[in-house]
Amino acid sequence: MSEHQHHIQLAEESLAKQTTTLNLGPTHPATHGIFQNILEIDGEKVLSSEQTVGYIHRAFEKIAERRPYYQITPLTDRLNYCSSPINNMGWHMTIEKLLGLKLPKRVDYLRVIIMELARIGDHLICNSVVAVDTGALTGFTYVFQWRELIYEIYEEVCGSRLTTNIGRVGGFERNFSDVAWQKLKKFMDGFPKVMKEFEALLNRNRIFMERCIGAGPINAERALNYGFTGPNLRAAGVDYDVRVAQPYSSYEDFDFTIPVGTTGDVYDRYMVRNDEIWQSYSIIQQAIAKIEEIEKADPAQKNIFYAPEADKFHLPPKEDVYTKMEALIYHFKMIMGEIEAPPGEVYHAVEGGNGELGFYLLSDGGRTPYRLHFRRPCFIYYQAYPEIIKDGLLSDAIITLSSLNVIAGELDG
């Protein structure tokens, strides 16, 4: 480590310059996370900006090289912590792909319910925060009660709320409880009304529209070149969605549309996310109906919540661990991380809250990955930020940042 300089040094010619240097972040209330932008502004116009990232870099890829597969799930929680279940499921599916497992339909649909709830939760945060940054606090308070209910559903399924560690390789750790189904029903019954109210507050709100339309635009070509995915890419007019392009977890069974925008500005990103919330809502409805159908055809299916072939990775029920020798042995083997995965090279992508969340896993046949790389959508598209805000207003830069939905955990890995 070189010696740090402690005296203040003025940049060369800083006294003569006509523009202002503004430090936006690292801990600024409007950045919603720890990242820094050093802006060069002329009045209110942004001339250039320089980003600093890595404030909460935790070296997950390195840590993962020493963790048994099931212990990596909690690391994925902490990537995009606004929609942890999607990260968890993506990681489980990566291992399942490596093992060549195919899950029962009911498990796939249960996963779809959880993932779409997570997407709704993620988009609710992003959209309501865009509104907050434009000065409209009310919508935020409306929808947050319903995000709270989504978290309660997670809690019923897996026991935790924000960093969920939900599900296991091969399915879920336990079946959905009755309370979970009741809470899901409550959500399905009450949410549309509130969402409509939220939309009525903002969608055609003159002030909101004036504020967002034309702010922070990016065209389709630049967005693709910058590696944009998810709602931000779709707002620019490219209909790429991993759920459709490479369906996983039986997404091909569902009927839904991919909303796209045209100009890729803040308003388009907001509208795309809003429409995706409705699409996710419809997917959950379809999933519930499909599960009911399966259970009606064969009541024994009610107890299926994981693939039996995944027994090497799925912890046996606690009562068996206390009474049966084999279950006890498996329990210990798993907890001590003595389960070996076959060698292989897998890339698996899921449609996360912010776009294509990819897992590049290289296994050499050991108990831990030889190399694991997360393709974190935020990290890739956040580098376009200086180009997007250049020559715009400072206040547009703020709402652009929140509408891009940059999540510090995902950004820094």
Next chain:
Amino acid sequence: MALTNETIQQKLSEKFGEQLTEWQEPYGMLTFRAPSEMNLKVMQHLYDDMGFRFLTDLTAVHYPHSVNEELCVVYHMHNLVDNVRLRFKVFVPISKPDVFTATQLFSAANWMERETFDNFGVNFVGHPDLRRILNVDDMDYFPMRKEYPMEDPTRTDKDDEMFGRGGTVV
């Protein structure tokens, strides 16, 4: 005609002949190896003539035991029109880890290459701003290389043998 793994392999072989090797299809994704100085040519060809306009991912892997090809840079590319992905790799010696930058073709490569430089020390020749990105600026080693174990190597209770990898990591 929609692209499939076979047609891609055929087209690339016609263009580059024997220079592309180790064709594989793990879990359905076409994978091959290119000579390290050819990475840009291959990428440009994929971009211009075969519609691979999206750089999905760029990262590296360290193989400490393969002499003179210790570092492997892995590219994942995506043709969104035909909906095909492919992966290709270049190998470079750790003593001279020079690979051409992809930033001229993909703006997205900028930070991905910085991250790879930061973690593995791959030198992307021609990169406009090759600095560390996630780790502290005055770090003087490349932490994702295998010679840096996660745990303190002097501790005996956390021997690698207990974690499924016989002996200590070299």
